[in-house]
Structure formats: C-alpha cells, structure tokens
Amino acid sequence: MANGTHNPVESLIEDLPRTRASLLPALWRLVEHEGTLKRESLVALSELLGVPAAEVYGVASFYALFSHDVPSESPIRICTDVICHLYGADALYAQVRAVAGGLVHESPCLGRCDTPPAALVGRSVVAPASPEGIRRLSQESQLW
Amino acid sequence: MVRRLLPDNESVLPLLSEERWRARGYDRALAQAAALGPDGVIEWVTAAHITGRGGAAFPTGKKWASVARTTDPIKYVVMNADESELGTFKDRVLLSGDPWGPLTGLAIAAYAVGARDAFLYVRGEYPEIEALLKDAFGWTRWAGPLADRLTFHLYRGGGAYIAGEETALINSIEGKRPEPRVKPPFPTQRGLWDHPTVIQNVETLANVALVLAHDPEWYRAVGTPSAPGTKLIAVSGHVRRPGVYEVPMGFPLWPVLMDPDYGGGIGGSGRLQAVLIGGAAGTWLTADECREARLDNESLRAYGASLGSGAMMVFDDTVNIWRILGQVARFFAHESCGQCVPCRIGTQRLVEQLTGDRQPDYQQLRELGEAMRDASICGLGQTAPQALLSYLDRPALWR
Numbered sequence: 001m002a003n004g005t006h007n008p009v010e011s012l013i014e015d016l017p018r019t020r021a022s023l024l025p026a027l028w029r030l031v032e033h034e035g036t037l038k039r040e041s042l043v044a045l046s047e048l049l050g051v052p053a054a055e056v057y058g059v060a061s062f063y064a065l066f067s068h069d070v071p072s073e074s075p076i077r078i079c080t081d082v083i084c085h086l087y088g089a090d091a092l093y094a095q096v097r098a099v100a101g102g103l104v105h106e107s108p109c110l111g112r113c114d115t116p117p118a119a120l121v122g123r124s125v126v127a128p129a130s131p132e133g134i135r136r137l138s139q140e141s142q143l144w
Numbered sequence: 145m146v147r148r149l150l151p152d153n154e155s156v157l158p159l160l161s162e163e164r165w166r167a168r169g170y171d172r173a174l175a176q177a178a179a180l181g182p183d184g185v186i187e188w189v190t191a192a193h194i195t196g197r198g199g200a201a202f203p204t205g206k207k208w209a210s211v212a213r214t215t216d217p218i219k220y221v222v223m224n225a226d227e228s229e230l231g232t233f234k235d236r237v238l239l240s241g242d243p244w245g246p247l248t249g250l251a252i253a254a255y256a257v258g259a260r261d262a263f264l265y266v267r268g269e270y271p272e273i274e275a276l277l278k279d280a281f282g283w284t285r286w287a288g289p290l291a292d293r294l295t296f297h298l299y300r301g302g303g304a305y306i307a308g309e310e311t312a313l314i315n316s317i318e319g320k321r322p323e324p325r326v327k328p329p330f331p332t333q334r335g336l337w338d339h340p341t342v343i344q345n346v347e348t349l350a351n352v353a354l355v356l357a358h359d360p361e362w363y364r365a366v367g368t369p370s371a372p373g374t375k376l377i378a379v380s381g382h383v384r385r386p387g388v389y390e391v392p393m394g395f396p397l398w399p400v401l402m403d404p405d406y407g408g409g410i411g412g413s414g415r416l417q418a419v420l421i422g423g424a425a426g427t428w429l430t431a432d433e434c435r436e437a438r439l440d441n442e443s444l445r446a447y448g449a450s451l452g453s454g455a456m457m458v459f460d461d462t463v464n465i466w467r468i469l470g471q472v473a474r475f476f477a478h479e480s481c482g483q484c485v486p487c488r489i490g491t492q493r494l495v496e497q498l499t500g501d502r503q504p505d506y507q508q509l510r511e512l513g514e515a516m517r518d519a520s521i522c523g524l525g526q527t528a529p530q531a532l533l534s535y536l537d538r539p540a541l542w543r
Contacts, residue, residue: 023319028268028300051319062321062481063302065268082230082424082471083380083457086412108305108475109424110269111233113380113457114387123271 009044020051027060032123035074036067064107074122074141076100076134077107084109087116087128095131100138145405146366148374149350150390151242160243160279162286169357170248174290176356177252185256186212189352191360193372198224198308198345199422199452199523201371201441204352210332211257211340219259220336222317222343223250225266225273226301226308230424230475231455234376235346237388239273242350243280249349251291252356253342262294263336265313268301305479309522310343312481323481324522345453347376367393371440375451381458382416383407394440397421401434401458412460418541419459422452424472425527427534428465428541448534465541469532470498476528487525490516494529510536 012029016022026049030041037060046053060066067075076096080089096119097104110125112118118127121137157164165171177185190205211219223246227235239246254262266274277298284292299317301307307316311325314336335341344352351373355363364372371393377400380386385408389400401407401416410416416431427449429437437443441450459468477491493512497504513529520526535541 020319021317024299024302024316027302049319055320059319059321063268063304065301065303081475082468085471086381086459086463108478109228109230109232111227111236111267113231113233113378114237116380116386120269125269125271 007044007048009041010048013045013048018049020049023049023051023056023059027063027066031066074103074138076104076138077110077120078104078129078134079108079110079112079116079118079120080106081109083113084117089117092117092119092129092131096134099131099135103138145390146374146392147390148354148366149238149242149245149347149376150388160276160282162283165244165248165283165287168242168244170244170353171287173248173353173356174251174288177255178288178290182212182256182258185252185356188355188360189256192351192355192363193370194348194351194355194363195371196345197347197351197375197454198227199229199450201450204344204348207332207344208253208256208342211342214333214340216340218339219257220261220263220339220341221250221254221257221259222263222265222310222313222336222341223247223346223349224308224310224313224343225264225270225277225346226313227346227453228267228269228301228305228308228479229453229455230472231380231420231457232378232423232453233380234378234388234454236270236273237378238347238350238376239276243276244283245350245353246346247277247280247283247349248356249344249352251287251294252352253344253349254294255290257340257342259342260294261297263297263299263317265299265301265307265317267308268303274298274300304481305475306481306522306524309524312522313343314341321481323483324524326521347454368440368442370442375439375454377439377454377456379407379456379458382410382412382460382463383458384409384411391439394438394443397429397437397439397456398435400439400456407458410458410460413462415461417459417461417463418465420457420468420531421449421455422530423455423457424475425523425530426452426455426457427530428538430538430540432540448537464543465535466498466543469535470495472531473498473528476524480524480528484519484521484525486516486519487521487528490520490525491528494532498532506536 013026046056078093110118112127115127119129122141194204195201307322312322316322331341473494480491482488
C-alpha cells in the first residue's frame with residue numbers, strides 16, 4: 001500500500017475512523033460500490049483498519065446480506081419462511097428462479113409478515129411480491 | 145381502542161416535523177427529564193414498571209440504575225432495532241409511524257445513565273427505517289440540550305438474526321463476528337468496548353418517552369398491576385387483517401384475532417387451528433386456549449407461554465403444524481452462530497428429526513430440546529426447541 005491515495009477501497013471509506021468499529025459500515029460501502037465483496041478488497045480493508053484478513057473474512061462471511069460471488073445485477077432475496085410460505089412464496093421463488101437463475105436466493109423472515117410474500121431486490125423491498133414486481137424492480141435498480 | 149405508542153390524531157402532521165414531535169408530547173418528555181435529573185428519571189421509569197419489550201421483559205429501571213451506579217466515566221446507550229424474529233415486525237411499524245417516540249426515549253436513557261454516545265442498530269432489511277432515522281437526526285438542532293449533547297451512531301445490520309441478541313449486537317458494532325458473549329458480565333457492567341451499556345428494544349424506549357411525557361401514574365392506568373402499559377402485537381398468517389395492533393397488557397387474545405378493529409377474523413379456511421405466540425421461539429396455543437388466554441406474561445405462564453416480542457402467527461386447520469415446526473427448526477439451524485455445541489448440533493438434529501422420513505421419537509426429541517434449553521449459551525439455542533416442546537405438550541395438535 002505504498003501509494004494509498006490510489007487505493008479505491010481507501011477512498012470509499014475515507015470518512016470512516018480507522019478503527020475496527022468501522023468494519024461493518026466499511027463492508028457495506030464495498031457491497032454498495034462493488035455489488036459484492038471481492039477478495040482483494042477485503043485484504044485492502046484488513047490493512048486499512050488494522051484487522052487481520054482472516055478476521056475480516058470471518059466477519060464478512062457471517063452476514064447473509066453480503067455476497068461473495070460476482071453478481072452482475074442486484075441479488076434477489078425471496079422470503080420463504082413460515083408466513084410467506086403460507087402465501088405462495090415457494091411458487092414465487094420457483095417462478096423467479098426459472099427466469100433469473102443464480103441471482104435468486106431464499107431468505108429467512110424479512111419482517112414483512114403483514115404483506116406477504118416479501119422480497120428484497122438489492123436494497124429495495126417489495127411486499128407483497130409478484131414475479132412482475134420483482135422483475136420491474138430488478139430492471140430499475142442499479143447495482144446496489 | 146387504546147392508542148399510545150401508535151399515533152392517530154396527529155398523523156396529519158408531517159412524520160419528521162418538529163410540530164409532530166411536540167404534538168406527541170415529546171418536548172414535554174425531555175423537559176420533564178431535565179427537571180427531574182438523572183436519578184429522578186430512573187425513579188419514574190422504575191415506578192412505571194416498564195419492562196423490556198424485546199422479549200426478555202427485564203425491568204428497565206433496574207437496568208438503568210445498575211449502569212448509572214457504575215463509576216466508569218464512559219457509558220453507552222443502544223437502540224436495538226434489529227428485530228429479526230420470525231413473524232415479528234412491530235418495531236418496523238412503530239418506527240415508521242412514530243420515529244420520535246423511540247428516539248426521544250433513547251435521549252432520555254442517555255441522560256439518565258450519563259452517556260454521550262447513542263447507537264442505533266437497524267436491521268439491514270429495513271432500508272426505509274434507516275433512511276427515516278438518518279433524517280430524524282436533524283432534531284439535535286431544535287430539540288434542546290438532551291438531544292444536542294448526544295452523538296448518534298447509526299449501524300446497519302448485515303443480515304443475521306443472532307445480531308439482535310444484546311451481546312452479539314455489541315460484537316457486531318465492535319466489528320467482530322456477532323456471536324453472543326457468555327453472561328455475566330452483563331452489558332450493564334461490560335458492554336460496548338467493555339464500558340457499561342444500556343441496550344433497549346425500540347418499543348421499550350417509546351414507552352419511556354410516554355412515561356416522561358405524562359407521569360408514572362398515567363402510564364400505569366392501563367395494563368395490569370404487574371405489567372402496566374400497552375403492548376404491540378404483530379398478527380400474521382391466517383387472519384383477515386394482518387398487522388400491528390396496540391393493546392393494553394392483559395387484553396384478551398381472542399378479540400385480537402376476531403374483532404374487526406384488530407385481526408378481523410380467521411383467514412384461509414376460516415377455521416382456527418392454532419396460534420404460535422412469541423415468535424419462532426414461541427409457544428403453541430390451541431384454538432380453545434386462544435379463547436381464554438390473555439396477553440401478558442403472568443397470565444400466559446399458565447400455558448407455558450410468554451409474550452416474547454409480541455408476535456402472533458395464526459394458522460388455519462389446513463396447515464400441517466409438523467411442517468411448520470420443520471420450518472422453524474430450519475430457521476434456527478440457519479441462524480445459529482455455531483459457537484456452542486448444544487445449539488450448533490442441536491438445531492441440526494432438530495431439522496433432521498422434524499423434516500426426515502423416519503417416524504420421530506417424541507421422548508428423544510424432548511430430551512434433545514431440554515438439553516438445548518439448559519446448556520446453550522444464549523437465548524437462540526435455549527429457546528429454539530420451545531415451539532416443539534409446547535407441541536409435544538398438546539396432543540390436540542398431533543395429527
């Protein structure tokens with residue numbers, strides 16, 4: 001990190017204190033900017049915050065909303081938990097998955113049990129969710 | 145209908161306006177707190193008998209007193225808005241209807257215990273709530289010294305049910321894996337960065353704001369002697385009107401399902417089979433039990449149940465409850481942090497037993513559930529078998 005000013009990760013977290021408490025907010029910055037957590041970005045973050053890379057990965061991999069692959073579009077998370085299941089979430093998941101493939105993930109309860117079934121498209125919530133509603137949101141939303 | 149936490153008459157005023165903050169009485173609450181002084185505030189909160197609304201029902205005044213007592217000059221307060229319990233969405237509805245209540249309560253908590261930094265931890269799946277709270281921070285310009293003296297730190301969760309457990313939440317803010325710590329020491333002694341910390345659920349803080357906006361006597365005028373005030377109940381599943389309803393503590397359960405002002409009647413087939421009360425870690429109540437039960441922890445104890453976070457998931461007679469138990473087991477196996485053996489292995493064994501083809505051995509299941517309940521580090525593992533154990537106690541639900 002000889003020339004830190006050109007490090008894209010450094011500019012992303014410029015305003016955050018260089019402490020371990022900035023790790024979770026910093027991970028969100030990376031995800032919002034890059035749509036995913038890249039290995040080299042995690043290593044850069046480790047050096048910037050002074051947290052061992054293994055521990056950065058340990059934290060990053062704990063959370064369900066962070067993806068570690070390389071999505072080209074916003075990931076789609078469909079709640080298939082108890083209440084959404086009563087309201088056709090399994091069929092919704094199968095339908096959307098048939099179109100959008102690997103971008104679609106099953107999610108635990110999203111806290112929208114009053115308007116089931118629920119889905120999270122990138123950072124946007126759709127509830128009740130239909131295949132059309134999810135498609136519209138995926139097209140509208142940029143990469144996170 | 146009692147409406148204290150959920151506003152109605154002021155709802156024409158813009159959500160984040162100063163006028164609305166005043167109309168809700170929160171200017172009065174902060175002025176009252178300043179007049180009482182820190183010790184006086186804790187006396188009022190103690191006299192009001194507010195208990196934690198996140199599920200544990202711990203007396204709030206007692207928690208604050210133990211933090212205020214410590215000699216450590218650095219103390220913290222945290223609003224826990226990481227509700228991720230299955231079927232629970234009351235904090236989202238409360239914050240989107242009245243963000244000022246919980247925020248005012250947080251400022252009062254900070255003043256009472258002597259904290260200068262206030263943390264808000266919002267679940268990552270609630271982007272609109274996070275945006276709302278960020279906009280609300282502008283209140284420090286006009287809400288007076290109790291708000292102005294504070295530095296607010298907003299944290300967005302990364303999607304982990306266990307991060308809502310108070311010590312896991314502390315680890316999450318500190319940039320560690322959100323794994324629960326062994327208690328004691330409790331966060332009141334060693335919380336954020338080992339300093340004494342008050343962590344409160346959103347709804348608890350809204351209750352604090354109400355007590356200070358009125359007085360303990362006003363607050364205790366509804367509810368039961370042991371549990372004064374109101375409770376937000378999140379009703380979902382097979383009801384005609386799913387949603388969050390505010391009821392006095394001790395209110396009968398049945399009208400919350402049936403009354404047109406509340407759940408509006410059973411949906412689906414129209415015939416009630418059972419209610420899972422308290423969330424995924426909740427207790428099954430049969431239709432007959434639902435007719436008699438009242439919504440407060442003291443009365444629910446007769447059914448081996450508690451209010452928990454206030455979730456009521458309603459199921460009609462076409463639902464296979466064994467399958468629901470399988471889904472609940474999968475939820476906990478997915479959300480277990482894996483730190484302690486009873487929970488890590490126990491949640492997996494439950495999934496195998498509940499979703500497999502083999503005929504389950506009820507006695508073995510009960511022993512497994514009891515071992516998890518007794519030996520897990522935190523509430524997740526301790527309560528993961530709760531719904532199953534309550535099912536085993538109710539042959540009426542076996543089919």
